[in-house]
Amino acid sequence: MSGSWLQRDLPFLTTENCEITSPATKxxxxxxxxxxxxxxxxxxxxxxRWPSDVPREISLDAVLTVYEKLGFTVCIGGEPEEDFEKIAIFAKKVSGRTVPTHAARQLASGKWTSKLGACEDISHETFDAVNGPLYGEAICFMSRRKLAVPEAVNPPSTNG
Structure with a gap:
């Protein structure tokens, strides 16, 4: 695999479980x-960009609130559910604090898609393929009903 991320950061990504789906971009x-x-x-x-009514902090509560404003609610597990789209929130412990580090989205196929920082977008077979030193592990799943017609997604009431 010729991605621009470091294998030591994402040790579970392999050519068998991961495909680059778009070029690196910031x-x-x-x-x-x-x-x-x-x-x-x-x-x-x-x-x-960040919603003006959500604390400007990297905390699990703040990240969950951003997605709740977009119609997501906390759910159990990352198994596909018909008529729902799911996301996984990843985090690591830093100085005893749970710090969100990454979010991934489940595709209609049941696979997952991730944007790796300023690196590429990828699809991966399972949500935990991006577990590791960089992102930690998935600690929370959220879901919402699939939109009948996709629309532009912006964090509500944003500044910036």
């Missing part, structure tokens, strides 16, 4: 990509 990140947005970088840093 235009958007995993938080946006998991919600279906490939035009904005979502981050609480004031230089980027």
């Amino acid at each position: 235009r958007y990140n995993c938080l946006a990509w998991a919600a279906g947005n490939n035009t904005q970088w979502w981050d609480p840093n004031p230089l980027y």
